[in-house]
Amino acid sequence: MNRTTLSLLGAVTALAAVTGFAAIAAPDGGATGGAKAASAGAAARLPVERSSLLCPAPSGSDLAETTYTAFTPKSDAKGGAKGGPAADAKDTKPGKAELVPSANSKNAKNAKKPTVALTEPGKPVTATASGSESPALVGTADGALAPGWAAQQTTKVSAGGSRGVLGVSCSAPDTEFWFPGVSTAEARQDYVHLTNPDDSAAVADVELYGPGGVLKSDAGEGITVPPHSSVPVLLSTLSSTRVPDGTVHVTTRAGRVGAAVQAMEDKAGSDWLTAAADPSGSVVLPGIPADATSVRLVVFATGDNDADLRVKLAGANGSLVPAGAEALHVKSRMTGSIDLRDVTKGEAGALVLSPTPGSRGAPVVAAVRIVRGMKDKQEVAYVPATAPVGARSTATDNRAQGSVLSLTAPGAAGEVRVTASAGSGGGEPVVKTYKVKAGTTVSVAAPVPPGLKGSYALTAESVSGGPVHAARMLQLPEDGIPMFTIQTMPDDKGTVVVPRAQNDLSVLDD
Template sequence: MNRSTLSLIGVTAALAAVTGAAALTGAGTPEAATAATAARLPVQRSALICPAPSNSDFATTTYTAFTPKGDTTAKNGSAQLLPAGGKSTKAVAPLSEPGKPVTASTNRTDAPALIGTASGGLAPGWSVQQTTVIDTGPGRAVLGAACTAPDSEFWFPGVSTSATRTDYVHLTNPDDTAAVVDLQLYGPNGALKTASSDGITVPPKSTVAVLLSTLSTDRVGDLALHVTARTGRVGAAVLASDAKAGGDWLAPSADAANSVVLPGIPADATSVRLVAYATGSNDADLKVQLATASGDITPAGHETMHVKSGMTTAVDLGALTQGEAGSLLLTPTDAQGAAPVVAALEITRGKGASQETAFIPATAAVGSRATVADNRSKASTLSLVAPTRTATVKITSSAGTGGGSPVTKTVTVKAGTTMAVQPSAPTSGKGAFAVTVERVSGGPVYASRELALPLNGVPMFTIQSLPDDRGTVEVPQSEQDLGMLN
């Protein structure tokens, strides 16, 4: 017999087996047929990338890793970070069990990017926070980054090529084959003419850092950066530094949407700058609102914002919060003419020589659960905003790195308001602790965490948003269908 005959016999036998099984089970009959539904199950594997920290001689970087306790039958597993480049196989902040954060620190000027994987019972909701403190010199700042999953596309509104800023985009390839990445900058007049921004090769298991001001001769203060991987995937983050106003990591904006939420503007912000880019073929006309503790307000003189298609628009909102923490809401002025945008806020605290900067990108909703791994007693502030409907939220502070018992409290966030909450440290515990936010009921909730570490009169701080931790995945149910035999 030739292969075709053997294949035909194999297919016939397989179909006969399926038909027999269907007949025995009754599958495919009206009585047995049910609508296929999807179940949410814990993920079995997670991947995270932490960018290479500062190369300053005065920098100390702390990594905090954490997996929340959850309803999972997978008891075993691993969760660890390994240096990119393959020069070392020593794991950083490996976890041995969920519910207890682990920390590691370094002051190396050549500290590499980290590539991490988690499996089994340590994979669902695995989170890593990278916090760098530069305590002196022109680069003094707190640089915070939530290590993120690799992807093929990122938007970074709020980058700059101005003379006062030094912005690097860090591209890390977690895979065994090379990735090829394109970079494009967009300003108030559209795409900037760039050089050497297409076809950047990121070798396997390695990092490439690109100074944005080398991509164009134009010096523009407010830009949007589009990162696309034409082959492979990368982790991407932008390290933005200002000679006078400190700096921070700028995380990518959430996927472009008609309405966006930017949660957690500190109460004492001295300057708030909004940068938005319209990704679609239509202009975006947006209503600008600030959700405060008492409700929505419209900033005087900035009631609306017009963003042209393919262009970046920036608005200086000044000391927007006026002593009350809030979140910025951007919604279409006309639902019929809505257009997708990406956006970010540049936040400044302090004045003169004592300024410090952080960023708040548009973020996705908390979803079922979100986690921020590195929190310090009396230094962390959660901001929770419910843009459309009142929501009930459970906040859990885990056992700290020095032990202690978890602390949980439930709060209600009224529709159209922002609630600022200082999470309680675990009882009888010391050291960094993780905070998990879970939406119990009601409308969608958006969240961020401010970590304030003042030093020598400078209000140094960093802000990280809390999107869903991807601890579960939707798995569709399947059933036999005799229609395939036809």
């Protein structure tokens, strides 16, 4: 079962009461028994009533300074996502959204006290933590705060082995994750963090794949994650084989978990690698900055067939094929990689992978390792393949300076509306619309709310045209090092399609 399936199941359960209302009160206002009401089997798109998010433990460094930011976008007058049908506002409870420390944190006695608590949509809230003992966070949102609820954990480490900016969008629990782009090389320390949000233990398997296929190991099988707790697993302990480019596959035998990889690299910095989008024949990796000095693409073929891929860079003026990297062949259940060096040539863009003509279109997952700066002044970040913006997506923790928004239309042209929210300490929202030509990338300084105080959120909504993929780069330079982190912006799944139903008293007949 993939992430989409699991989230839909949870949302359908949570929406039982709302579904009953929608069946009786048709959108056109007609009474039951009317011509349109007769089509009660048609589905309606309704806001979810409960969301879950998990944030991994930020850092093992005593120098770590972490900021948490949580946000729920404002809904339209009907209580749903802007521009989408929804239940009436009177049926949406005010709700609450909280992130609390995991039960196995060192400050477990305060586990019931929220680290971050959100009370209203449209305005972000923040919290800070220092040092190596900051725990993983487990959170839920319900009512009006559930649809589109988003949170980010941003950690800055000024020195040491994990030096850099580590940013991660807190993610929903699931039963399966793919992480291309990991490594067990001597210079890397990669941990996969597994967090269990539920009341019963979860059991997870962690498989590691290199260029030659699966790396045999028993150490990654049957890892128990206690209730409301988090477990880090050092990938180099799973196998004695050292691979510079690998792929991790996390599945659960029991329960569900949140998963993210913390990648720390000697002399190059550190960041979080989040799960790639579900396997597909074509994938998009947005948000590659214009000044990238090194871009390395890692791809894994998840199916039984080899994958033959065309590689293109969608830039400001169109798509081009990187010289010497026109195509990539990846064998079934193996990891392939290619060094694209400074492929952007001073022009921000996105990598677009698609099947070569005549190939089978085998499903793949992919990620890129991006470096900015040179020698001892470099910093690293990771971007996985991501789903389009869809109806709506949000990136939290934007600052007055240093936030860059990247929008890519890999196929047909698209239009996206972007809302910069009020600030956590003040400011007024502002809305801008961006048109993205087919096969191009628009990279702009993120719009800033007038009168901004604190940090703010960026919410993108598809307006028209083809799918648009988005990413946000946050730059926090220090001592000449271009420290940065990049978060992708897939659809937040704040609404769900729910079948309409009518009462049928005939089931009570003998």
